[in-house]
Amino acid sequence: MDPMSLISSLADGQFHSGSELGVALGVSRTAVWKSLSVLSDYGLEFEAVKGKGYRLLGSIELLDQGSILQGIDPIFRERVHLSVLPVVDSTNSELMKSDVVDSEFSVLLAEMQTHGRGRRGREWVSPFGKNIYLSVRFDLPGGPEVLAGLSLVVGLSLAKVVSSFTKSDLKLKWPNDVMVDGRKLAGVLVELRGEATTAWSVVLGVGLNYDMEADQCAVIDQPWVSLCESSTVGRNALVSALLQQLLIDLDEFRQRGFANFREQWNGLDFFAGKEIGVVGQELVGVSGGVDSLGNLIIEAVDGVSTVNAGEVSVRTRNS
Numbered sequence: 001m002d003p004m005s006l007i008s009s010l011a012d013g014q015f016h017s018g019s020e021l022g023v024a025l026g027v028s029r030t031a032v033w034k035s036l037s038v039l040s041d042y043g044l045e046f047e048a049v050k051g052k053g054y055r056l057l058g059s060i061e062l063l064d065q066g067s068i069l070q071g072i073d074p075i076f077r078e079r080v081h082l083s084v085l086p087v088v089d090s091t092n093s094e095l096m097k098s099d100v101v102d103s104e105f106s107v108l109l110a111e112m113q114t115h116g117r118g119r120r121g122r123e124w125v126s127p128f129g130k131n132i133y134l135s136v137r138f139d140l141p142g143g144p145e146v147l148a149g150l151s152l153v154v155g156l157s158l159a160k161v162v163s164s165f166t167k168s169d170l171k172l173k174w175p176n177d178v179m180v181d182g183r184k185l186a187g188v189l190v191e192l193r194g195e196a197t198t199a200w201s202v203v204l205g206v207g208l209n210y211d212m213e214a215d216q217c218a219v220i221d222q223p224w225v226s227l228c229e230s231s232t233v234g235r236n237a238l239v240s241a242l243l244q245q246l247l248i249d250l251d252e253f254r255q256r257g258f259a260n261f262r263e264q265w266n267g268l269d270f271f272a273g274k275e276i277g278v279v280g281q282e283l284v285g286v287s288g289g290v291d292s293l294g295n296l297i298i299e300a301v302d303g304v305s306t307v308n309a310g311e312v313s314v315r316t317r318n319s
């Protein structure tokens, strides 16, 4: 039996009897019972109560390809090929290795990642049905030097969309962490793929904490926050809005680069006016926001320096 059929039948968080599930899924009650182990494989908690049946502890709005595409303006929809997988090692890794070029933008979403990857080799905690794990592959003219600006633009797209669904105070922590009330809501991982000819093939990955549970996060080494703490937006509506905004911003970025995004980005700078230091270097100063390429400006006592996101990591002093 397709595990997703069982999970869809239980996604409402209500009790469903074995025989009801058997009829809905076209299998015997015994087959239903046997297939329940897949819930545990996916880390989903459920209970079995005699006389009532089975239920998930909590409902899930499963990602739905049709409803996500429906939520995107047709002008953008036709430029996208979108797939949703139940489980994958990493949506970025999957798009990096796939040779299928099915559309201008290949979009891959997963309910769960077994080896979700964050920046700087960190793990990205990716439990089933809880968050957004989204990767987009497309071609980008220009060399790797444009990547700094690109990853900032993606953070900005995220910030614009999220701020339309929450009243919380939202900031961008250079290069591209989306912060809500000082805690990390989302991050972006941009990777280059293959050999460059006239354009680079880029895979950008977005991880957004939607409904993360504290016991799943022991390995996360910084304060984090989930969107559902301050918003009632559904996961599918959120993904539609995010994809549409990404396409709008990527079109602008591909035509005109980062310069037109600079002012918007600096308006959300988490480090603005704070004393910051470059990890592993002597460089300490006050953040002056980003330049027209997306490099961070550090105003030190002995002069102004710029640093590139690919090269360094920055912290506020005393954090």
Ligand code: BTN
Binding pocket: 089, 090, 091, 092, 093, 113, 115, 116, 117, 118, 119, 120, 122, 124, 132, 133, 134, 135, 177, 186, 187, 188, 189, 204, 205, 206, 207, 208
């Ligand atoms: C960060 O460290 O802030 C970047 C996190 C990026 C996580 C996303 S989830 C979807 C895509 N697949 C991955 O393995 N990583 C990115």
